[in-house]
Amino acid sequence: MMELAMDAAIGATAGTTPLLRVEGVTKRYGARIGCADVSFDLWPGEVMGIVGESGSGKSTLLNCLAGHVPPDSGAVLFDTRDGGLRDTLTMRESERRMLSRTDWAFVHQHARDGLRMNVSAGGNVGERLMAVNARHYGRIRAKATDWLGRVEIAADRIDDRPTAFSGGMQQRLQIARNLVTGPRLVFMDEPTGGLDVSVQARLLDLLRGLVREMGLSAIIVTHDLAVVRLLADRLMVMKDGHVVESGLTDQVLDDPQHAYTQLLVSSVLQV
Amino acid sequence: MNEYNFAYLDEQTKRMIRRAILKALAIPGYQVPFASREMPMPYGWGTGGVQVSAAVLVPEDTLKVIDQGADDTTNAVSIRRFFERTAGVAVTEATAEASVIQTRHRIPEAPLRADQILVYQVPIPEPLRFLEPSEVETRKMHALEDYGLMHVKLYEDISRHGAISTSYAYPVKVEGRYVMDPSPIPKFDNPKLEMAAIQLFGAGREQRIYAIPPHTRVVSLDFEDHPFEASKADHACGLCGATDSYLDELIVDDEGGRMFLCSDTDYCAGRRRAGHAGAEAAPFEEDAA
Numbered sequence: 001m002m003e004l005a006m007d008a009a010i011g012a013t014a015g016t017t018p019l020l021r022v023e024g025v026t027k028r029y030g031a032r033i034g035c036a037d038v039s040f041d042l043w044p045g046e047v048m049g050i051v052g053e054s055g056s057g058k059s060t061l062l063n064c065l066a067g068h069v070p071p072d073s074g075a076v077l078f079d080t081r082d083g084g085l086r087d088t089l090t091m092r093e094s095e096r097r098m099l100s101r102t103d104w105a106f107v108h109q110h111a112r113d114g115l116r117m118n119v120s121a122g123g124n125v126g127e128r129l130m131a132v133n134a135r136h137y138g139r140i141r142a143k144a145t146d147w148l149g150r151v152e153i154a155a156d157r158i159d160d161r162p163t164a165f166s167g168g169m170q171q172r173l174q175i176a177r178n179l180v181t182g183p184r185l186v187f188m189d190e191p192t193g194g195l196d197v198s199v200q201a202r203l204l205d206l207l208r209g210l211v212r213e214m215g216l217s218a219i220i221v222t223h224d225l226a227v228v229r230l231l232a233d234r235l236m237v238m239k240d241g242h243v244v245e246s247g248l249t250d251q252v253l254d255d256p257q258h259a260y261t262q263l264l265v266s267s268v269l270q271v
Numbered sequence: 272m273n274e275y276n277f278a279y280l281d282e283q284t285k286r287m288i289r290r291a292i293l294k295a296l297a298i299p300g301y302q303v304p305f306a307s308r309e310m311p312m313p314y315g316w317g318t319g320g321v322q323v324s325a326a327v328l329v330p331e332d333t334l335k336v337i338d339q340g341a342d343d344t345t346n347a348v349s350i351r352r353f354f355e356r357t358a359g360v361a362v363t364e365a366t367a368e369a370s371v372i373q374t375r376h377r378i379p380e381a382p383l384r385a386d387q388i389l390v391y392q393v394p395i396p397e398p399l400r401f402l403e404p405s406e407v408e409t410r411k412m413h414a415l416e417d418y419g420l421m422h423v424k425l426y427e428d429i430s431r432h433g434a435i436s437t438s439y440a441y442p443v444k445v446e447g448r449y450v451m452d453p454s455p456i457p458k459f460d461n462p463k464l465e466m467a468a469i470q471l472f473g474a475g476r477e478q479r480i481y482a483i484p485p486h487t488r489v490v491s492l493d494f495e496d497h498p499f500e501a502s503k504a505d506h507a508c509g510l511c512g513a514t515d516s517y518l519d520e521l522i523v524d525d526e527g528g529r530m531f532l533c534s535d536t537d538y539c540a541g542r543r544r545a546g547h548a549g550a551e552a553a554p555f556e557e558d559a560a
Contacts (some may be wrong), residue, residue: 093411094415097379101419105553116402116423119402120427120430120431122430123426123427123430125422127419127423128419130419130422130426131417131419133493134418135425135494136494136496137429137494137496137497140426141430158430159430237428253496
């Protein structure tokens with residue numbers, strides 16, 4: 001209820017349609033539940049965090065939203081540039097692919113899943129541009145160089161393959177590759193997973209800068225509460241496929257209401 | 272030889288292949304799956320081309336077989352003899368006299384006519400293969416016209432070599448729709464893909480047939496600032512002096528000596544017969560070989 005009231009409040013102030021409206025998304029794996037009856041609105045420029053333990057259905061939910069896995073029921077409406085709010089699940093696949101290489105971006109947990117490891121860094125960044133019919137080598141390369149700079153990769157590494165990059169660099173390259181076409185909505189699946197803490201900190205810094213600068217909306221799935229504290233405006237807590245609590249990030253983290261959220265917050269080690 | 276059915280394959284198989292060919296002609300550049308048969312030659316020797324040739328041959332046909340432009344190499348000679356024995360058709364080395372030409376990795380220099388069929392042997396029909404290993408995914412990419420990846424390959428070429436270094440099997444877009452691998456012909460031959468003859472492509476191991484109908488628009492992929500160039504060695508043929516034909520480089524001694532000569536042997540012999548001579552030519556004799 002609190003969630004609905006808050007959505008309404010934000011909607012009233014923004015006075016626009018939401019960028020993404022999720023209605024009753026449910027995904028079952030046989031008898032088991034992946035995620036059940038998840039609904040929320042995401043507003044332009046808003047960053048939503050989804051937290052929960054392993055197996056709580058947060059990655060399933062993200063894959064349903066991004067169109068990688070078809071949910072069993074529900075609707076995922078996206079505010080398309082030309083047609084307003086449209087259900088991405090009933091779109092033709094060509095339209096969905098077009099979305100996923102223009103207005104959407106997906107940052108995988110493992111950079112290897114999101115990069116072409118046998119293609120140079122410049123080619124990786126340029127792929128999305130070429131997919132939307134950029135056909136001028138010089139301009140593609142200039143844009144790739146620019147984006148490598150923005151994610152703090154030296155310009156002279158543009159012709160190196162990602163296999164020659166460290167884990168942190170690969171992750172930053174993946175982010176550059178995704179953001180080069182100026183998407184409006186970014187899905188991130190544990191973007192800092194598997195990186196050591198100092199590299200994580202730099203990556204978060206970078207992400208926060210890019211999100212603010214480009215006015216991106218993002219949905220970030222993570223089990224790391226520090227990540228959502230830094231990046232997310234709003235938070236959803238999932239357990240066993242259900243959303244158990246949602247609200248403003250600071251509110252949820254500082255004053256958790258649900259027993260599971262309380263457990264989650266108290267489980268964080270204090271250094 | 273009446274022990275074989277005409278052109279080796281049984282009639283049902285030929286009907287199946289003809290159906291695939293008709294579908295391929297109806298959708299230019301689209302790879303049609305077909306039930307490729309075992310042929311009495313190893314994969315990689317042109318089993319796809321041989322099956323397509325067998326399906327289109329009629330007893331009145333005159334067959335020419337070339338391998339890298341030459342009529343007299345092992346592959347060409349053995350396939351020509353195969354059809355001489357199993358189909359009893361007339362064979363020729365002259366491009367203009369042939370009604371069906373099976374080729375490996377070249378398009379003849381002489382322009383082809385509307386009453387001719389050019390059959391290509393194709394090792395790997397999928398142009399996206401080296402970038403996307405999954406067949407399921409590549410078929411989806413063709414269906415959705417999702418071809419950004421093809422330009423990534425060309426981008427990589429330029430970033431590594433300063434120019435598009437792909438010199439054979441250069442990807443083309445057929446009739447503004449399907450991206451197609453023209454088989455490993457040199458990119459010098461790409462402009463010739465728009466021709467009056469029917470072009471059929473057969474890949475035996477990969478079980479695919481595709482086609483370019485006559486006068487179909489075929490565009491080689493490129494970048495605005497790195498346009499496609501049909502390149503060849505910058506020499507004249509040492510035997511016939513031709514400057515407009517695709518050349519092979521031949522090492523002639525162990526002191527760095529080399530010569531360039533037409534890869535299309537019929538074209539070269541025709542020019543020498545007409546009195547043309549290159550810098551390294553001996554006087555032409557009709558039966559020198």
